Amino acid sequence: MIDKFVSTRAEALAGIENGATVLLAGFGAGTPEHLVAGLIAQGAKDLTLVCNAGGRDDGPIADLLATERVRKLVCSFVRPASVAARLFTAGKLELEIVPQGTLAERIRAGGAGVQGFYTPTAADTLLAEGRETRVIGGRLCLLEYPIVGDVALIDAWQADRWGNLTHRDSARNFNPIMAMAAKLAIVQTAHVVKLGDIPPEHVHTAGVFVQRVLHVPV
Amino acid sequence: MIDKFVSTRAEALAGIENGATVLLAGFGAGTPEHLVAGLIAQGAKDLTLVCNAGGRDDGPIADLLATERVRKLVCSFVRPASVAARLFTAGKLELEIVPQGTLAERIRAGGAGVQGFYTPTAADTLLAEGRETRVIGGRLCLLEYPIVGDVALIDAWQADRWGNLTHRDSARNFNPIMAMAAKLAIVQTAHVVKLGDIPPEHVHTAGVFVQRVLHVPV
Amino acid sequence: MFKPLDRNGIAARIAQDIPEGWFVNLGIGIPTTVSDFVPTEREVIFHAENGVIGIGPAPAPGSENPYLVNAGVQHITLRTGGAYVHHADSFAIARGGHLDLCVLGAFEVSETGDIANWARAADEPVKQVGGAMDLAVGAQRLWVAMEHNTKGRGESRIRRVCSYPLTAKGVVKRVYTDLAVLDVTPTGFVVRDMVPGLTFDALQERTEAKLLPAG
Amino acid sequence: MFKPLDRNGIAARIAQDIPEGWFVNLGIGIPTTVSDFVPTEREVIFHAENGVIGIGPAPAPGSENPYLVNAGVQHITLRTGGAYVHHADSFAIARGGHLDLCVLGAFEVSETGDIANWARAADEPVKQVGGAMDLAVGAQRLWVAMEHNTKGRGESRIRRVCSYPLTAKGVVKRVYTDLAVLDVTPTGFVVRDMVPGLTFDALQERTEAKLLPAG
Numbered sequence: 001m002i003d004k005f006v007s008t009r010a011e012a013l014a015g016i017e018n019g020a021t022v023l024l025a026g027f028g029a030g031t032p033e034h035l036v037a038g039l040i041a042q043g044a045k046d047l048t049l050v051c052n053a054g055g056r057d058d059g060p061i062a063d064l065l066a067t068e069r070v071r072k073l074v075c076s077f078v079r080p081a082s083v084a085a086r087l088f089t090a091g092k093l094e095l096e097i098v099p100q101g102t103l104a105e106r107i108r109a110g111g112a113g114v115q116g117f118y119t120p121t122a123a124d125t126l127l128a129e130g131r132e133t134r135v136i137g138g139r140l141c142l143l144e145y146p147i148v149g150d151v152a153l154i155d156a157w158q159a160d161r162w163g164n165l166t167h168r169d170s171a172r173n174f175n176p177i178m179a180m181a182a183k184l185a186i187v188q189t190a191h192v193v194k195l196g197d198i199p200p201e202h203v204h205t206a207g208v209f210v211q212r213v214l215h216v217p218v
Numbered sequence: 219m220i221d222k223f224v225s226t227r228a229e230a231l232a233g234i235e236n237g238a239t240v241l242l243a244g245f246g247a248g249t250p251e252h253l254v255a256g257l258i259a260q261g262a263k264d265l266t267l268v269c270n271a272g273g274r275d276d277g278p279i280a281d282l283l284a285t286e287r288v289r290k291l292v293c294s295f296v297r298p299a300s301v302a303a304r305l306f307t308a309g310k311l312e313l314e315i316v317p318q319g320t321l322a323e324r325i326r327a328g329g330a331g332v333q334g335f336y337t338p339t340a341a342d343t344l345l346a347e348g349r350e351t352r353v354i355g356g357r358l359c360l361l362e363y364p365i366v367g368d369v370a371l372i373d374a375w376q377a378d379r380w381g382n383l384t385h386r387d388s389a390r391n392f393n394p395i396m397a398m399a400a401k402l403a404i405v406q407t408a409h410v411v412k413l414g415d416i417p418p419e420h421v422h423t424a425g426v427f428v429q430r431v432l433h434v435p436v
Numbered sequence: 437m438f439k440p441l442d443r444n445g446i447a448a449r450i451a452q453d454i455p456e457g458w459f460v461n462l463g464i465g466i467p468t469t470v471s472d473f474v475p476t477e478r479e480v481i482f483h484a485e486n487g488v489i490g491i492g493p494a495p496a497p498g499s500e501n502p503y504l505v506n507a508g509v510q511h512i513t514l515r516t517g518g519a520y521v522h523h524a525d526s527f528a529i530a531r532g533g534h535l536d537l538c539v540l541g542a543f544e545v546s547e548t549g550d551i552a553n554w555a556r557a558a559d560e561p562v563k564q565v566g567g568a569m570d571l572a573v574g575a576q577r578l579w580v581a582m583e584h585n586t587k588g589r590g591e592s593r594i595r596r597v598c599s600y601p602l603t604a605k606g607v608v609k610r611v612y613t614d615l616a617v618l619d620v621t622p623t624g625f626v627v628r629d630m631v632p633g634l635t636f637d638a639l640q641e642r643t644e645a646k647l648l649p650a651g
Numbered sequence: 652m653f654k655p656l657d658r659n660g661i662a663a664r665i666a667q668d669i670p671e672g673w674f675v676n677l678g679i680g681i682p683t684t685v686s687d688f689v690p691t692e693r694e695v696i697f698h699a700e701n702g703v704i705g706i707g708p709a710p711a712p713g714s715e716n717p718y719l720v721n722a723g724v725q726h727i728t729l730r731t732g733g734a735y736v737h738h739a740d741s742f743a744i745a746r747g748g749h750l751d752l753c754v755l756g757a758f759e760v761s762e763t764g765d766i767a768n769w770a771r772a773a774d775e776p777v778k779q780v781g782g783a784m785d786l787a788v789g790a791q792r793l794w795v796a797m798e799h800n801t802k803g804r805g806e807s808r809i810r811r812v813c814s815y816p817l818t819a820k821g822v823v824k825r826v827y828t829d830l831a832v833l834d835v836t837p838t839g840f841v842v843r844d845m846v847p848g849l850t851f852d853a854l855q856e857r858t859e860a861k862l863l864p865a866g
Contacts, residue, residue: 161732201735342817387719398532
């Protein structure tokens with residue numbers, strides 16, 4: 001019997017290695033905060049963290065960055081007043097700023113086996129400096145590469161033992177694509193449901209993309 | 219008030235021009251057969267038809283091809299015993315054979331604004347002859363371009379007046395991505411529902427991708 | 437004498453020009469408030485980058501849904517007929533040309549339709565790109581909402597050439613400022629509308645780029 | 652003396668080797684029937700290219716659901732816990748490395764793991780590619796199910812080099828034939844199993860590629 005549920009946070013986060021690339025979902029809602037706390041407790045360092053934004057002065061991303069175990073942050077923006085900005089200015093954090101749509105598309109590409117793609121986004125900006133471009137159909141495009149995670153930290157509203165997930169409202173955001181793009185997708189779910197309780201046409205993230213699920217009641 | 223419903227098949231298919239690229243969804247199920255009949259009646263010619271497979275000796279795709287108004291067929295396979303194969307052998311039909319996953323990805327790229335992508339699929343096969351390849355991460359990849367339709371013919375199970383759709387079971391297949399990839403997505407729906415009857419987390423194809431909806435009760 | 441529009445005035449002016457049935461993304465700042473000035477019975481569908489289609493009015497205080505925010509991480513509601521998609525699908529909407537309109541704030545717009553809205557200098561230590569570059573190149577139409585002149589030194593934000601790092605080149609179709617509505621045309625900025633009491637010459641005086649009268 | 656496996660026998664032999672929890676795509680032909688030989692209580696999740704996750708047993712005659720077919724357009728059922736996705740997401744599964752296993756039929760397999768399964772000649776007028784090229788390069792493991800020799804002339808399908816146009820290069824991990832199970836290794840085909848009564852030498856005689864004994 002397939003059963004992807006784990007009983008403890010430590011078990012959920014076990015085995016994340018130093019140097020891992022960690023995809024962290026969430027956008028205002030849908031951030032798996034309990035798993036981020038678990039990653040801090042777990043202690044892996046030299047991480048590359050991929051998430052939408054660099055966080056603020058408090059909150060899960062700031063807490064993780066404050067451990068100084070993140071070597072590089074890949075995200076679409078960093079607030080000047082934030083732990084991320086201060087670490088970057090102090091030379092303690094590498095930053096790769098990616099337009100938000102390109103970030104989402106690179107993550108999806110990582111999950112879908114696309115090895116590279118061309119997009120007009122940012123092609124005629126500073127972010128394209130020194131990079132490969134190509135004119136397609138008269139439009140200048142930038143070559144972008146996929147993002148693949150060693151680990152993804154995922155939030156869900158419901159999960160079953162096969163790892164099928166639903167996400168609530170706009171808490172969906174990066175969760176389905178980050179689960180796809182990581183070798184090890186670890187989920188915190190608000191609700192545990194029986195196999196079959198999520199109708200097959202309403203699954204938001206299929207179990208094939210999920211490896212471990214931890215019940216974290218809200 | 220936004221209302222994408224049209225009353226007649228002729229109205230649904232109106233304005234398709236000679237030379238149009240038509241995306242036709244369906245894979246065993248989910249083929250909008252009534253709209254294909256409407257396209258035949260509408261009379262546009264010199265079409266490029268994009269669909270999963272070249273059909274058989276009868277059925278909607280064979281009927282459409284038999285009109286000899288399709289100049290080019292883009293699909294993942296053609297049966298030797300089919301109208302498509304006979305027209306091709308007689309020099310009356312161009313064929314572009316695309317691996318099924320590459321076909322789906324090219325259609326999605328068309329809908330998502332991706333201007334080109336690299337895939338290992340078919341990179342070391344006959345289908346790559348004379349085409350641009352590139353080694354990425356040690357893998358030989360083929361450069362593929364998006365497919366954009368002037369028109370998509372789409373099947374749905376439910377539709378509301380904003381064009382939000384659900385698709386039943388495996389009748390989903392190419393329908394959501396072809397709706398995305400066409401300038402004019404025309405839908406035949408088995409059921410008409412009130413706005414809001416499809417819960418926002420269960421919409422399979424969002425109305426933003428849909429232009430016209432025709433009720434075709436089953 | 438003339439009275440510049442306040443931020444709500446700019447938003448309301450933009451709202452006038454959005455017809456029923458358009459699918460629209462509103463950027464952070466002035467643009468976010470545009471939807472407040474579109475009457476609900478005029479069905480305009482608002483999109484947020486984080487996967488929300490069909491944003492409704494702001495929630496009543498105390499009735500916020502913590503699972504439902506917009507791209508500025510403000511609590512919102514969803515209107516009947518709305519839908520949720522994931523982030524890649526949401527940007528497929530933005531990048532795939534499915535938005536009839538995107539309204540962004542900006543620091544500067546050039547007469548060739550360049551927009552600069554993410555950094556005030558090339559060497560700024562931290563960058564705040566977000567989804568602006570995707571929206572700017574992907575939408576069918578890009579309108580900009582901003583003050584005509586900078587607050588301190590009164591410099592023109594309407595320019596021959598942008599002085600700040602670009603968000604995208606040649607994409608702005610129209611600019612709504614506190615003073616005027618300007619169309620970006622192949623021959624440059626055309627003044628489509630001005631606040632009451634403002635003259636063409638007085639507007640030109642406040643504008644670095646050359647302006648053309650409408651018609 | 653030995654008795655070659657029939658097509659069901661090959662499918663059943665493959666089914667033995669699929670552990671619980673694997674996520675598996677079965678190609679058209681012999682592979683499709685593999686799932687019939689995996690007991691339901693051993694949870695193996697079968698995927699079809701047209702967006703079906705969790706294929707169940709064949710429907711009882713008369714109770715077919717016309718909206719539910721597999722990649723061979725046969726009526727199927729969905730097991731509890733299954734899900735539907737659209738075609739691009741379905742091939743994201745196949746191409747993105749999310750299949751533990753894909754089993755395909757083939758005309759030929761080479762000792763370097765090349766597979767030829769879509770055309771018998773480069774100049775065939777019509778092509779039947781389907782999803783095989785995507786599955787072949789995308790799955791974590793590719794196994795092939797086929798007869799060891801051609802029906803008419805008894806030629807070996809297990810070859811040093813494929814003579815037919817390739818589906819993909821260097822991707823096959825194991826071949827199940829009516830005579831044997833062969834692993835593709837860096838040094839060539841290793842015989843992992845043979846039907847009862849067959850000797851290594853008799854198998855080599857029927858095989859164009861050089862075989863290596865296991866161990």
